Amino acid sequence: MARVVKRTAKGELIIPESNVQNLxxxxxxxxxxxxxxxxxxxxxxxxxxxxxxTTTRRIRCNSLNGKADIEAWTYITDGKAKIGITxxxxxxxxxxxxxxDDQKSFQEMLENSGHFYTVARSLEEVVSFMGEVDRFIxxxxxxxxxxxxxxxxT
Numbered sequence: 144m145a146r147v148v149k150r151t152a153k154g155e156l157i158i159p160e161s162n163v164q165n166l167x168x169x170x171x172x173x174x175x176x177x178x179x180x181x182x183x184x185x186x187x188x189x190x191x192x193x194x195x196x197t198t199t200r201r202i203r204c205n206s207l208n209g210k211a212d213i214e215a216w217t218y219i220t221d222g223k224a225k226i227g228i229t230x231x232x233x234x235x236x237x238x239x240x241x242x243x244d245d246q247k248s249f250q251e252m253l254e255n256s257g258h259f260y261t262v263a264r265s266l267e268e269v270v271s272f273m274g275e276v277d278r279f280i281x282x283x284x285x286x287x288x289x290x291x292x293x294x295x296x297t
Contacts, residue, residue: 158237164212166266171215174294178215209245219280221287231260270296
């Protein structure tokens, strides 16, 4: 069950971003769709500053600014051949939350390159996004469809 921190002015529950991410990842894992949570790993480095005092810095690694929170790897198929694709999912809390300028430029770069990207505030939005990708594939490449693993999108 999601941990509820706040409510909106209308009394709707606000689900934190980390809980929404966990639901999406559980869904992808159960559907047997490979995925990676991109959480911008950090480590602490200690040292001495210019005045001789001890200081600690957090250093971020393995991530681009604005990179989507979840990458899901699947494929499209015509029943014989397979072509791998990546779905990029930027997760926000259930109500509110906006994309940063870095996230918007990352989204634009991906979409201009023909990749699939969505901003999701719930598991339902991810399921809807996968359905849209499947419809796009079927319209663009007749006879081909998105592999959704064991997930039912309807």
